[in-house]
Amino acid sequence: MSSHREAPEISKDPVADSTDVYAFVSPDRPDTVTLIANYIPLEGPAGGPNFYAFGDDVLYEIHVDNNGDAIPDISFQFRFETTLTDPGTFLYNTGPILSLNSSNWNSRQTHTVTLVKNGTAAVLAEGLACPPCNIGPLSTPNYASLAATAVHGLPGGIKVFAGQRAEGFYVDLGAVFDLGDLRPFENLHAQYGLNVFSKSAPGVNATAALNVHSIAIQVPIGALLSGSPRGSVTDKASVIGVWTTASRQTATVWDAATGTAVAVGPFHQVSRLANPLFNEVLIPLGSKDEWNTLPPSADKQFADRVTNPELASLLPALYPGVFPNLAKLVASNTARADLEAILLTGIPSGIVTGFQNYTGTVLADLVRLNTAIPPSTSPNPLGIIGGDLAGFPNGRRVFDDVVSIELRAIAGATVPLVDKSYTPDAAAGEVTDGLTMNSVPSGYLDVFPYLGVPYSGFSTPA
Amino acid sequence: MPRQTPSDQGHPERIDWTDVHRLTPRNGSNADADKKHTYIDRPPTAAAPPPAVPALPPAVPAPPPAAAARLPMTRRSILRGVAGVGAVGAAAALGAGAVIRFDKPSELKPVSKPVAMAPMAPSAMAGPLVVYIADTTNGLLDVFGGTGATQVRNPALVNQLLANLKLA
Numbered sequence: 001m002s003s004h005r006e007a008p009e010i011s012k013d014p015v016a017d018s019t020d021v022y023a024f025v026s027p028d029r030p031d032t033v034t035l036i037a038n039y040i041p042l043e044g045p046a047g048g049p050n051f052y053a054f055g056d057d058v059l060y061e062i063h064v065d066n067n068g069d070a071i072p073d074i075s076f077q078f079r080f081e082t083t084l085t086d087p088g089t090f091l092y093n094t095g096p097i098l099s100l101n102s103s104n105w106n107s108r109q110t111h112t113v114t115l116v117k118n119g120t121a122a123v124l125a126e127g128l129a130c131p132p133c134n135i136g137p138l139s140t141p142n143y144a145s146l147a148a149t150a151v152h153g154l155p156g157g158i159k160v161f162a163g164q165r166a167e168g169f170y171v172d173l174g175a176v177f178d179l180g181d182l183r184p185f186e187n188l189h190a191q192y193g194l195n196v197f198s199k200s201a202p203g204v205n206a207t208a209a210l211n212v213h214s215i216a217i218q219v220p221i222g223a224l225l226s227g228s229p230r231g232s233v234t235d236k237a238s239v240i241g242v243w244t245t246a247s248r249q250t251a252t253v254w255d256a257a258t259g260t261a262v263a264v265g266p267f268h269q270v271s272r273l274a275n276p277l278f279n280e281v282l283i284p285l286g287s288k289d290e291w292n293t294l295p296p297s298a299d300k301q302f303a304d305r306v307t308n309p310e311l312a313s314l315l316p317a318l319y320p321g322v323f324p325n326l327a328k329l330v331a332s333n334t335a336r337a338d339l340e341a342i343l344l345t346g347i348p349s350g351i352v353t354g355f356q357n358y359t360g361t362v363l364a365d366l367v368r369l370n371t372a373i374p375p376s377t378s379p380n381p382l383g384i385i386g387g388d389l390a391g392f393p394n395g396r397r398v399f400d401d402v403v404s405i406e407l408r409a410i411a412g413a414t415v416p417l418v419d420k421s422y423t424p425d426a427a428a429g430e431v432t433d434g435l436t437m438n439s440v441p442s443g444y445l446d447v448f449p450y451l452g453v454p455y456s457g458f459s460t461p462a
Numbered sequence: 463m464p465r466q467t468p469s470d471q472g473h474p475e476r477i478d479w480t481d482v483h484r485l486t487p488r489n490g491s492n493a494d495a496d497k498k499h500t501y502i503d504r505p506p507t508a509a510a511p512p513p514a515v516p517a518l519p520p521a522v523p524a525p526p527p528a529a530a531a532r533l534p535m536t537r538r539s540i541l542r543g544v545a546g547v548g549a550v551g552a553a554a555a556l557g558a559g560a561v562i563r564f565d566k567p568s569e570l571k572p573v574s575k576p577v578a579m580a581p582m583a584p585s586a587m588a589g590p591l592v593v594y595i596a597d598t599t600n601g602l603l604d605v606f607g608g609t610g611a612t613q614v615r616n617p618a619l620v621n622q623l624l625a626n627l628k629l630a
Contacts, residue, residue, distance in 0.1 A: 059577060075578070114580055121580040247577050251592035251606040262590050265606030266576035 002169050002402065003273045004041030006280035007288035010271050014040050015055035016246040018273040019212055020169050021062075023242040023367045023395040026218055027375040028447055032157070033224055035062050035076070036216040036398070036449065037244035037273070043164070043211040046457035049092050051133035052164065052213060053109050054080040058246050059267045060215055065241040066226040070297035070364035074224060077114040077121070078162060078215050080130070082107060093132070093139050100129040100149055108132070111162045113154065113217070128152045131163040134211070136458025144453045151448060159218040159448050164211050166442035166452035168398045169276070172433040173206035180318045182407075184434040185427075188319050203434025208441055209460045215244075216449035221371045233372045234349055239357050241346075241366030242395075243274035243296055269293050274365045275343050275393070276402040282309055282343075296364035299344065303363050306343050307335035311410050315431075325425045326412045338414040342393050347384075351417050355389045369395030381437050385413065398450045399437040407431045582608040595620055 004019045005011035022036040037060065043052045054060070059079060063072035085106045086094065095104035112126040131150040134143045151161045175181040181189055183204070186197040227237035250265035271292050273279070282305045283291045291302065308330075316327035341347045346358040346368040357368040376390040381401040383391025385408060392400040408414070411428035437444070442452030586608025594604040601617030 059579075061577070077579075116578050119578060121578065123580065245577075249606070249609065250611060251594055251604075253590075253592050262592070264590060264592050264608060265604075265611045266609055267579065268576060 002171070002276035003278075003280055007292050008285070009289045010292055013248075013270065014042075015053075016058045016248060016271050017041055018244050018246055018271045019167075020276060021242060021244050021273050021367055021396065022398055022450075023240070023369045024397045025221070025369070025371060025373065025375050025390065025395070026448065029218065030375055032218045032220050033240070033369065033371060034216065034218045034448060034450065035064070035242055036214055036451065037062050038165070038167075038169075038212040038214050038451075039246065040213040042207070043167075043213070044457075045134065045209065045211055045455040045460040048133075048135065048457060049090060050107070051092055051135065051457075052211070053082060053107070053133075054078075054111070054130070054162065054213055054215075056080050056082050056109075057261070057263045058248060061245045061247070062215065062217060063243050063245065064224050065296075065359070065364075065366060066224060066237070066239075068236070068239075068241070068360035068362060070241065070295070070299070070359075070362045070366060073117070073226065075116040076217055077116060079112045079114070080109050080162070081111070082109050092135070096138060097132050097135075097140050097146065098142070099146070100131065105132055109162075113160055124158070125152065125154050125160070128160065128162070133164045134454040134456040136456050138458075140456065143456065147453065156223065157220045158223075159216075161214070161216045161449040163213065164454040165214040165449065166440070166454045167207040167210045167212050168440060168442075168444060168451045169207060169402075170205045170435045170437070170439045171207065171403050172203040172435060174204060176433060180314060182431065182433050184432060185319065185322070188322055190318055190320055201434075203432070203439070205435050205439040208439065209455055211454040212451075214449060214451055216451075218448050225371065231372055233354065233370060234356060235372065236358065236360075238372040239346060239359055239368055239370050241274075241296075241359055241364065241368050243272060243366055245269045245273075246271040269295075272296070274367045276396070277406055278343065278365045281311055281406075282306055284310075296366055297362065299365050300363045303340065303344060304335075307337070307340050308333065309336070309339065309410055312336070312412075315411055319427070322427045323411060323425045325423055326428065329412060329415065329422065336415070337418040339409060341418065342409060342414065347393070347417075352384060352389070355384065355394065357394050367396055368393070385409070398444050399440075401432075401436060403435070404432040407433070576611075579609050582610060586610070595623070598624055 002020045005017065010017045017039060019038040019041045022034070024034055026032045026034045039054065039060065040052055059077060061078070062076045064074040065071060066073045085103060085108070089106060092107050093104050094106060097105045109130040110127045111130060113124045113128065115122050115124050129150055131147040132140055134140050140146060147163060150163055151159055153159055172183060175183050175186070179192070183201040185200060187199050189197060191197060224240050225237055231238040247267035247269045249263040249267055251263065253262045255262050269292070272294070274296065279288055279291050283302060284305070287302070312326060313330045316323040316330065341351065343365060344363040345361065347356055348358040349356040355370070355373070357370040359366065359368055373389050373394055376388050379391060379397065380386035380388035381391065381399050382388070383400050383405055384394060385405055391397055392402055392405055396402065408428055408431055411431050412422070412424045413428040415422040415424060440452065442455060444450055444452050589607070591605060591607040594606065596602070596604065598620055601615050601620045603614045603616060603620065605612050605614055
């Protein structure tokens with residue numbers, strides 16, 4: 001998955017498990033950037049009576065680096081507080097929830113937004129209501145309009161939303177984790193001699209009926225940049241690097257008398273995410289937990305995992321004869337400068353006509369967004385490899401087909417960006433798990449927070 | 463790879479933004495969109511510098527087991543009371559002329575820096591506190607409270623706790 005359950009330790013701690021990060025110039029407010037960090041992977045919509053919620057004991061952050069050192073210049077911190085209206089009932093709600101202050105809503109959350117800038121923390125707003133989870137037509141009728149009231153305006157033209165959303169990331173988990181099967185080409189899989197597949201098959205979106213919890217904030221571009229607002233595309237100061245972290249307090253003691261955990265001490269990072277699939281696919285199992293505790297400025301030690309990715313050697317092995325040129329490239333042990341540019345430094349000027357999102361020589365996993373690129377009027381979910389400069393890896397939009405993009409990049413489709421003599425395999429430009437943005441039943445919103453209305457427990461099979 | 467329907471055919475040439483659920487912000491929620499972007503500044507989050515580090519005194523011998531046995535130790539009281547024991551112990555050590563050493567914050571994760579936070583509310587020091595002893599041989603206690611931490615070296619207290627544990 002993008003980063004769902006991507007490391008052993010964080011897979012045991014869903015409320016602190018970041019799943020996706022999005023950063024894009026807002027299509028309906030192009031003077032702003034929208035930043036989204038998703039948490040709590042694979043929420044079954046019917047998961048009551050204690051429906052999903054952010055962790056009151058987790059510090060969630062969205063970071064922005066605006067000078068290329070991979071150290072946060074601006075961080076938005078989010079803390080949550082759960083309150084019970086009536087501790088005497090087991091019910092999540094005792095009647096229809098028609099408003100965010102409904103007395104029928106028993107277990108509710110509010111959040112506090114704090115800005116950390118230049119080492120100074122300032123509370124931007126507190127007591128902001130989160131929406132309830134989408135339960136069903138009796139408990140949460142008119143859910144979309146109810147959730148819309150949880151979009152809060154803050155001083156400075158900022159909007160914020162924190163609550164349940166439909167999973168917008170699409171991937172064929174069941175096939176991919178079955179020894180790298182890609183259903184559209186599974187008849188070409190080596191199949192370990194089992195000969196299970198005789199023909200291709202369409203992809204299956206494993207997240208099609210699942211929800212996540214999203215933290216979304218929309219900020220005027222000028223507030224995120226180091227220089228003057230909205231420079232030119234070639235201006236390095238137009239580029240920001242974005243990532244999210246979740247942190248927990250150092251000491252946790254189980255208070256057996258109250259049946260609760262007591263957490264105290266400084267917060268330390270337990271989860272990190274920027275580019276999709278980075279920790280999940282590139283970092284080896286023995287280093288994944290450590291990676292989650294490190295800042296992006298420490299990613300240099302993992303650079304060889306990017307420039308010589310394990311998956312690039314697996315593709316020719318799993319699909320014999322399909323990736324001959326990739327096999328030769330892997331055998332030559334050539335460091336993949338294309339992948340380094342896409343994932344660790346940004347793409348310098350002169351590589352893609354009219355584009356750059358280069359942040360300098362510091363190797364760091366960041367979602368790099370050139371804020372001077374306006375939103376596309378004809379978005380292509382394949383982003384830059386699809387000719388759309390406003391899409392991944394220039395930031396990431398909610399509908400971008402990051403699985404296909406990264407598969408194709410690792411398969412060698414982007415090598416010619418840095419080595420004109422290399423001819424990608426024909427398959428490199430076609431490889432996919434067979435899904436598209438249309439594989440997401442909820443669809444997406446055309447306004448903030450852009451991710452779709454969450455699936456209700458009532459209408460979604462468990 | 464077979465000739466196949468190009469995967470991109472599943473991607474529409476243009477996204478129909480109207481053909482999706484619409485979530486309309488509530489009225490007035492963005493009324494400040496045109497205001498100048500300003501942030502409220504609060505005091506820096508950096509903690510106050512620790513006090514000067516005095517020299518360590520000689521280790522204080524652990525109390526005899528009989529004295530330790532008078533403490534009502536149960537597993538629950540250890541889980542819940544270790545912070546209290548640590549705090550009391552530290553206070554007692556101060557009163558007895560022993561020394562608390564304020565070192566750098568916890569050494570649990572040397573590569574992971576604490577997150578910058580807003581200043582702690584004074585009520586955070588009302589408890590609970592948690593005391594963690596990673597290594598009983600060096601007498602170091604990590605003390606956690608609120609969002610802060612400090613480190614105390616008190617071999618005598620560690621020895622006392624060990625003695626009590628043996629009797630628990």
